[in-house]
Amino acid sequence: MTSRVMLVSPAMNAALREARFDDGCPLDPSGLQAARAAAGTLKSPDRARISPTVRCQETATALGLAAEEAPELAGLDVGRWRGATLAEVGAGEPEAVARWLADPESAPHGGESVRALCDRAARWLETAAQDDGRTVAVVEPELVRAVVVRVLGAPESAFWRVDVPPLAATELSGRAGRWNLRLGRPLMEPS
Numbered sequence: 001m002t003s004r005v006m007l008v009s010p011a012m013n014a015a016l017r018e019a020r021f022d023d024g025c026p027l028d029p030s031g032l033q034a035a036r037a038a039a040g041t042l043k044s045p046d047r048a049r050i051s052p053t054v055r056c057q058e059t060a061t062a063l064g065l066a067a068e069e070a071p072e073l074a075g076l077d078v079g080r081w082r083g084a085t086l087a088e089v090g091a092g093e094p095e096a097v098a099r100w101l102a103d104p105e106s107a108p109h110g111g112e113s114v115r116a117l118c119d120r121a122a123r124w125l126e127t128a129a130q131d132d133g134r135t136v137a138v139v140e141p142e143l144v145r146a147v148v149v150r151v152l153g154a155p156e157s158a159f160w161r162v163d164v165p166p167l168a169a170t171e172l173s174g175r176a177g178r179w180n181l182r183l184g185r186p187l188m189e190p191s
Contacts, residue, residue: 004134005125006042007144007170008187010055011035011062015083016166022075022140023083027058034167035062038187042169046133049073051140059167060138063187067138072124075140079111104156114146114159121146129177144170151179 011031015022027035039062048067050060052074060067081089089109090097096108104114121143128135141164148154148162151172164170164184171182 001132002173002175003129003131005128005172006045006134006136007147007172008042008059008063008136008138009141009144009164009166009168009170010051010053010059010138012166013055015055018085019087020085021078021081021083021089022053022055024054026054027062031055031166032058032062034188035059038062038167039064041187042136043134045136047131047135049135049137049139051075051138051143053140056138056140063138065136065138067136070124070137072120073137073139073143076114076117076142077111079107079109081109081111101160102157104159115156117142118146118149118156118159122150125150125172125179126177129174129179147172148181148183151181 011027011034013027013031014025017028042063048060048065049070050056050067052069052071099106100108107113125147144164145159145162148170149156149159167187169185169187172179174180
């Protein structure tokens with residue numbers, strides 16, 4: 001049995017545009033327009049899932065996906081840093097930010113560590129591998145990074161080296177725990 005999983009990053013919103021930790025804000029008008037323009041470019045999935053964030057939900061709706069919310073696909077919990085920019089947090093807590101960026105087990109913000117996110121993403125992917133056919137999931141960029149790290153068997157420090165643009169597809173296909181990976185296809189390109 002071959003499983004196919006497509007992870008779609010959400011369209012642009014104010015938090016992404018301002019390089020701010022997500023604070024639940026909706027898509028901005030240009031993001032909504034781009035997501036609507038990309039509707040119809042995805043092959044019909046056997047199942048669709050979404051991260052429980054406003055921007056992922058709005059992106060899925062704009063893409064025409066009837067998606068089920070999956071709490072395990074939530075983005076990285078950054079605790080008290082939510083809504084702040086990395087520059088703001090770095091100015092107020094420089095040692096904490098340095099530790100967070102250097103140590104995948106660190107969570108000085110009181111939320112989730114990068115390692116915990118990578119582990120959670122890997123568990124979800126194992127579950128998704130049991131489903132035959134095509135799964136599309138609209139998820140936060142950091143979840144895409146975590147999946148890429150785990151699929152490639154890369155060290156968790158590589159998490160910070162993966163850029164995930166808005167409205168890009170990361171495609172996985174495989175069976176028995178072995179995945180092939182295709183990164184960053186813009187949705188505006190027909191599948």
